[in-house]
Amino acid sequence: MNMELTHQIYAGLAPWFALSLLLLGRSPHPSRTRIIGSLLLGFFLLRIPVGGWHLFAWIRVLEPNPSFTLTALLAVALWHRISYGKIFRAQDWNAAWLFGSLAALTLYPMGLGLTSFDPFVWGWGEFSPIATTLFASILLLRGNRFGIILLLTPAGFLLHLQESQNFWNAVIDPFYAGFSLIAGAVLLSRKRD
Amino acid sequence: MGQEKEKALFQQEEISGGQQLPMVHVASLAELPSGMLAAVWYGGTAECAPDVKIFYSEREPYSSWSAPHAIMTRAQAEKDMGRPVKSLGNAVLLANPDGSLRLIFVTIAMGKWSGSQLNTCASKDGGLTWSKAERLTLSPFFNFSELVRNRPIPMVGGGWCVPVYQEFLGKFPELFWLKEVDGKLTETKTRIAGGCSSFQPSLVPLAARRAVVMLRDYTSARKIFLSRSEDGGVNWSKPVPTNLPNPDAGISGLRLSDGRLLMAYNDSTTDRSNLSLALSGDEGRAWKKIAVLENESGKSFSYPYLLHSSDGLIHMAYTWKSKQIKMVSFNEAWIAKQEAEYGIP
Numbered sequence: 001m002n003m004e005l006t007h008q009i010y011a012g013l014a015p016w017f018a019l020s021l022l023l024l025g026r027s028p029h030p031s032r033t034r035i036i037g038s039l040l041l042g043f044f045l046l047r048i049p050v051g052g053w054h055l056f057a058w059i060r061v062l063e064p065n066p067s068f069t070l071t072a073l074l075a076v077a078l079w080h081r082i083s084y085g086k087i088f089r090a091q092d093w094n095a096a097w098l099f100g101s102l103a104a105l106t107l108y109p110m111g112l113g114l115t116s117f118d119p120f121v122w123g124w125g126e127f128s129p130i131a132t133t134l135f136a137s138i139l140l141l142r143g144n145r146f147g148i149i150l151l152l153t154p155a156g157f158l159l160h161l162q163e164s165q166n167f168w169n170a171v172i173d174p175f176y177a178g179f180s181l182i183a184g185a186v187l188l189s190r191k192r193d
Numbered sequence: 194m195g196q197e198k199e200k201a202l203f204q205q206e207e208i209s210g211g212q213q214l215p216m217v218h219v220a221s222l223a224e225l226p227s228g229m230l231a232a233v234w235y236g237g238t239a240e241c242a243p244d245v246k247i248f249y250s251e252r253e254p255y256s257s258w259s260a261p262h263a264i265m266t267r268a269q270a271e272k273d274m275g276r277p278v279k280s281l282g283n284a285v286l287l288a289n290p291d292g293s294l295r296l297i298f299v300t301i302a303m304g305k306w307s308g309s310q311l312n313t314c315a316s317k318d319g320g321l322t323w324s325k326a327e328r329l330t331l332s333p334f335f336n337f338s339e340l341v342r343n344r345p346i347p348m349v350g351g352g353w354c355v356p357v358y359q360e361f362l363g364k365f366p367e368l369f370w371l372k373e374v375d376g377k378l379t380e381t382k383t384r385i386a387g388g389c390s391s392f393q394p395s396l397v398p399l400a401a402r403r404a405v406v407m408l409r410d411y412t413s414a415r416k417i418f419l420s421r422s423e424d425g426g427v428n429w430s431k432p433v434p435t436n437l438p439n440p441d442a443g444i445s446g447l448r449l450s451d452g453r454l455l456m457a458y459n460d461s462t463t464d465r466s467n468l469s470l471a472l473s474g475d476e477g478r479a480w481k482k483i484a485v486l487e488n489e490s491g492k493s494f495s496y497p498y499l500l501h502s503s504d505g506l507i508h509m510a511y512t513w514k515s516k517q518i519k520m521v522s523f524n525e526a527w528i529a530k531q532e533a534e535y536g537i538p
Contacts, residue, residue, distance in 0.1 A: 164330035
């Protein structure tokens with residue numbers, strides 16, 4: 001399979017999972033028909049032609065590199081909605097939001113020019129995948145399942161599933177950053193209360 | 194026996210030839226190992242318009258420019274990258290020692306320049322056919338918005354240092370280091386300055402590890418800024434204003450054979466109605482004007498691109514009234530003559 005097709009298929013997973021989640025709605029135990037219908041409808045919605053291109057191509061204009069963390073978290077959320085088994089507990093989600101907030105606050109302000117230092121360059125070095133693997137191992141040793149998702153980032157990066165060659169794109173994207181900052185702020189405000 | 198004095202040489206020519214486009218802009222030049230010059234620029238109905246194409250032309254030494262042909266269109270970029278592209282923009286051309294060419298060009302995904310990305314493709318047959326374009330991911334936030342404009346510098350041991358800049362939340366200058374190993378591109382970046390400061394760096398190496406960049410102003414100072422590196426472009430000093438004005442317009446610099454620096458710039462704080470040259474004998478600290486190449490009130494002469502070819506000639510491509518890409522070529526004897534005319538000792 002050529003790399004361009006690999007990149008396209010991988011980049012389609014996150015929007016497919018997100019659309020399917022939206023279509024499943026808030027019902028706590030959706031029927032099998034609804035689950036299959038939502039997954040299929042999500043898939044076909046991405047293929048709706050808009051201005052000569054599939055909707056997916058327009059999404060890819062905005063974000064060609066959904067992070068492995070976002071894709072995996074959406075997969076976990078989807079699994080929680082369509083099955084009775086829970087993979088993630090509250091502490092695992094909290095770790096995901098806190099990690100996402102920290103990564104976002106480290107990367108985006110300086111990466112977009114706040115200072116003359118650019119942390120985005122770390123993503124082209126060997127340090128970032130190693131540091132992420134170490135951090136994931138610590139989480140796993142502490143029994144936190146978000147560590148498994150973090151371990152997927154160097155794996156996906158080494159497999160070149162993304163168009164980007166920068167490891168930051170494997171770890172975080174603006175959507176995951178946005179969710180994390182909102183959820184992180186909610187967590188902090190709850191702790192204060 | 195005294196050394197024969199080189200004769201001053203100056204000539205002007207059109208690169209974009211008979212193109213009757215409403216707008217052509219941002220030319221870049223490259224010299225192939227054979228001594229041939231190649232140029233790329235973009236043109237269409239207007240900046241950021243969907244019909245903008247990137248054009249290519251070439252010229253054998255002392256010959257005329259070939260008829261321009263489009264080497265990248267919006268449709269081709271969309272096909273290569275499998276997603277919609279709104280328009281095309283700035284492009285620079287890199288000539289590798291093996292004769293192959295690499296094009297780095299801007300595509301606009303949405304909006305204007307802040308919604309742009311860089312892409313690259315290569316040609317192994319002198320610009321006749323080009324490889325599939327691929328997207329370069331150089332910015333963390335949706336890969337917005339990295340642009341290219343000034344002359345790339347070849348690195349010892351292979352690869353290129355390409356001056357780039359961001360125009361998203363702030364405008365600031367960076368360097369993009371590109372290497373090709375076994376057909377695979379590797380990349381990294383260095384930031385010159387952050388914030389809303391200056392952009393469109395023009396990189397001039399001074400020695401093995403020393404370099405300066407001249408910068409287009411994005412402050413209220415309305416001056417060309419300058420920054421220095423003493424460690425091969427890894428760290429840069431805080432940009433400081435020079436004595437040359439800048440009306441928020443593109444500039445280009447290069448190093449002459451005697452070590453002095455030459456700058457092409459608009460000698461104004463308000464408009465682009467003249468295009469001038471200045472010299473610095475102290476690595477960019479002080480500049481003296483030596484020539485006015487274009488001057489017409491209410492018109493625009495912009496985006497100079499200087500290239501020192503192996504035959505000793507200095508070429509400067511530029512946008513002429515947004516209607517043509519022109520080039521002037523001169524030698525260092527002509528510069529000396531200009532210095533004498535301007536009373537520079």
